[in-house]
Amino acid sequence: MTELRKRVTALDVAHAAGVSKTTVSYVLNQTPNQSIPAETRRRVLDAVRDLNYTPLSAARALRRGHNDTVLLVMPDWPLGRTLALVLDALAVELESQGLSLLIRRQHHGQSLSGMWRELAPAAVIALGEVEESEEEAILAAGIFAATALLTSPSSPRTAVVVPQDAIGALQVRHLAARGHRQLAFAGPGDPRFAAFRNLRLDGARRACEELGLPDPEALDVDPSLEGAIAAARHWLERAPRVTAVVAYNDEFAAALVAGLHQLGRSAPGDLAIIGVDNEPLARFISPSLTTVDQNHELVAAHLAQLVVNGLAGEPAPHPLHSDALTLVVREST
Amino acid sequence: MTELRKRVTALDVAHAAGVSKTTVSYVLNQTPNQSIPAETRRRVLDAVRDLNYTPLSAARALRRGHNDTVLLVMPDWPLGRTLALVLDALAVELESQGLSLLIRRQHHGQSLSGMWRELAPAAVIALGEVEESEEEAILAAGIFAATALLTSPSSPRTAVVVPQDAIGALQVRHLAARGHRQLAFAGPGDPRFAAFRNLRLDGARRACEELGLPDPEALDVDPSLEGAIAAARHWLERAPRVTAVVAYNDEFAAALVAGLHQLGRSAPGDLAIIGVDNEPLARFISPSLTTVDQNHELVAAHLAQLVVNGLAGEPAPHPLHSDALTLVVREST
DNA sequence: CTGAAAGCGCTTACAG
DNA sequence: CTGAAAGCGCTTACAG
Numbered sequence: 001m002t003e004l005r006k007r008v009t010a011l012d013v014a015h016a017a018g019v020s021k022t023t024v025s026y027v028l029n030q031t032p033n034q035s036i037p038a039e040t041r042r043r044v045l046d047a048v049r050d051l052n053y054t055p056l057s058a059a060r061a062l063r064r065g066h067n068d069t070v071l072l073v074m075p076d077w078p079l080g081r082t083l084a085l086v087l088d089a090l091a092v093e094l095e096s097q098g099l100s101l102l103i104r105r106q107h108h109g110q111s112l113s114g115m116w117r118e119l120a121p122a123a124v125i126a127l128g129e130v131e132e133s134e135e136e137a138i139l140a141a142g143i144f145a146a147t148a149l150l151t152s153p154s155s156p157r158t159a160v161v162v163p164q165d166a167i168g169a170l171q172v173r174h175l176a177a178r179g180h181r182q183l184a185f186a187g188p189g190d191p192r193f194a195a196f197r198n199l200r201l202d203g204a205r206r207a208c209e210e211l212g213l214p215d216p217e218a219l220d221v222d223p224s225l226e227g228a229i230a231a232a233r234h235w236l237e238r239a240p241r242v243t244a245v246v247a248y249n250d251e252f253a254a255a256l257v258a259g260l261h262q263l264g265r266s267a268p269g270d271l272a273i274i275g276v277d278n279e280p281l282a283r284f285i286s287p288s289l290t291t292v293d294q295n296h297e298l299v300a301a302h303l304a305q306l307v308v309n310g311l312a313g314e315p316a317p318h319p320l321h322s323d324a325l326t327l328v329v330r331e332s333t
Numbered sequence: 334m335t336e337l338r339k340r341v342t343a344l345d346v347a348h349a350a351g352v353s354k355t356t357v358s359y360v361l362n363q364t365p366n367q368s369i370p371a372e373t374r375r376r377v378l379d380a381v382r383d384l385n386y387t388p389l390s391a392a393r394a395l396r397r398g399h400n401d402t403v404l405l406v407m408p409d410w411p412l413g414r415t416l417a418l419v420l421d422a423l424a425v426e427l428e429s430q431g432l433s434l435l436i437r438r439q440h441h442g443q444s445l446s447g448m449w450r451e452l453a454p455a456a457v458i459a460l461g462e463v464e465e466s467e468e469e470a471i472l473a474a475g476i477f478a479a480t481a482l483l484t485s486p487s488s489p490r491t492a493v494v495v496p497q498d499a500i501g502a503l504q505v506r507h508l509a510a511r512g513h514r515q516l517a518f519a520g521p522g523d524p525r526f527a528a529f530r531n532l533r534l535d536g537a538r539r540a541c542e543e544l545g546l547p548d549p550e551a552l553d554v555d556p557s558l559e560g561a562i563a564a565a566r567h568w569l570e571r572a573p574r575v576t577a578v579v580a581y582n583d584e585f586a587a588a589l590v591a592g593l594h595q596l597g598r599s600a601p602g603d604l605a606i607i608g609v610d611n612e613p614l615a616r617f618i619s620p621s622l623t624t625v626d627q628n629h630e631l632v633a634a635h636l637a638q639l640v641v642n643g644l645a646g647e648p649a650p651h652p653l654h655s656d657a658l659t660l661v662v663r664e665s666t
Numbered sequence: 667c668t669g670a671a672a673g674c675g676c677t678t679a680c681a682g
Numbered sequence: 683c684t685g686a687a688a689g690c691g692c693t694t695a696c697a698g
């Protein structure tokens with residue numbers, strides 16, 4: 001077993017450079033209104049390099065009252081492709097600003113309060129609704145708070161929006177433009193997806209209403225070949241016959257395409273199908289999938305900007321409308 | 334603007350409970366060899382609840398010398414499906430043990446040393462090779478170190494293995510069992526994938542050698558329809574003719590399946606194709622993709638176990654062999 | 667069974 | 683231009 005080596009502290013650097021801890025700190029933090037001669041600065045920096053000194057974030061956090069960390073709290077959602085890409089891009093983006101992203105899931109009954117009080121992050125990003133009193137408490141602790149809602153914001157707060165309802169609406173408008181009137185919605189029955197599913201369905205419903213189309217029938221589908229076959233059969237035999245399906249995502253869409261094929265039918269002739277996520281394999285399905293692409297880079301950049309501006313006391317960036325959403329038209333519709 | 338509220342500290346709890354900070358700490362940490370009467374304990378716990386007290390991790394970390402955090406350092410790899418799922422499952426697993434997972438990318442030229450010295454985590458997990466001296470330094474700082482290599486370990490260290498070479502070998506053995514002898518490897522030219530690509534190719538090469546098959550030709554393919562068509566044409570016209578392709582992942586495999594279709598050919602008759610990752614859409618490609626599934630839950634559980642055992646001073650769990658790999662046979666081979 | 671006190675490694679008024 | 687000193691909120695020998 002190797003012997004435990006003592007940590008190199010600012011005091012060690014101070015000694016090596018022949019100055020005090022204070023000066024070391026001033027140099028390293030480039031504290032304003034301190035005029036330290038270049039020569040002294042160089043000596044400190046040399047010592048830092050020679051000793052391989054790194055300030056301990058815990059000590060700094062204790063003194064400053066907060067970390068250089070952004071705490072992202074999310075419900076216990078399954079990690080889909082888009083969410084994973086957004087979070088990854090966000091982490092990279094924040095890192096480039098000297099911030100760490102710490103992602104925590106909030107399981108049922110776990111208190112949000114405990115998480116941020118324990119960590120004392122610079123900012124908290126909540127995915128999904130947060131109680132007003134909780135948000136107040138976060139702000140009162142001097143922590144910047146942002147909320148990433150899945151729907152259009154009801155209040156003009158610091159809420160970034162990744163509007164799931166806009167996805168459903170976009171899907172419906174595309175199908176309507178192709179002449180379809182009798183639509184159906186195919187999504188997961190699993191309650192873990194409910195937050196996303198329900199909002200997409202809502203958006204689809206509202207769009208149908210606006211376009212004067214009948215309300216789309218929502219069906220829980222098992223995204224297997226058998227589940228898809230059953231669903232497709234149901235729609236084809238139904239009166240009035242469904243001619244197009246809004247799928248929860250590309251997996252459901254792909255299952256339906258394959259199911260139709262098994263029935264000797266095909267998209268879009270017998271049933272038009274549109275997915276969401278623009279999975280890498282979506283274009284290689286045959287017929288290739290029409291889908292909605294969520295621009296994860298844009299969403300991540302926006303979230304990062306919101307936090308960075310907030311920490312700097314600058315105004316929030318302009319809200320993301322549906323710019324982050326792109327319709328990718330292929331063969332299945 | 335809300336007024337800044339002062340933090341609730343252990344001293345506040347002590348006052349409210351009529352005891353000292355010491356006793357509060359003993360109760361909250363269940364410090365061994367302290368016999369605190371149930372009544373006192375209750376008073377402390379009540380005060381904690383009433384005041385909504387949460388210990389500040391930075392203060393605890395400063396005192397203890399380390400955090401309850403696991404630092405995972407990875408190269409600047411693109412986040413593929415399997416990696417994302419492993420990391421997510423690992424985070425969940427560690428959370429259930431009271432540990433946070435902090436993921437950081439190590440960009441070129443960035444020092445690993447700076448990251449762990451700054452954070453003072455309980456453990457460091459490095460994805461990929463780490464210099465011996467660096468690992469020594471981590472250990473010497475009292476931090477548990479684990480390495481998740483992409484290949485079979487050369488030394489009997491605390492290295493978890495996610496053997497990418499075994500994937501390539503598994504692909505080749507399946508194709509060989511189907512009677513194929515003249516194989517090719519299709520992968521990305523993008524150097525960001527090189528670590529994974531090269532190891533899978535190596536594994537494929539070695540398996541061919543063991544089976545007495547000719548060395549597989551490796552081709553950089555653009556995973557688009559056009560790229561796939563060009564590649565497929567090349568293999569079909571080549572002498573000796575290639576009869577089966579080991580694809581880097583399902584995206585490449587799907588592109589090749591689609592490319593063949595465009596050429597009026599099909600898998601597996603004209604060219605057998607096997608992918609990696611078992612993407613949700615892989616079974617809905619037609620013909621459906623044969624692929625290799627990496628059990629991300631198993632890998633994550635193993636990594637978590639390694640860390641937890643390490644922190645508790647217990648021996649490492651038995652190594653993961655290729656148990657985490659499953660061949661999923663479908664129509665494309 | 668309980669508490670006073672030291673000390674972890676920083677930052678930052680404050681004094682010179 | 684520079685440093686001595688206080689203090690952030692914990693944990694833990696140590697003394698009673």
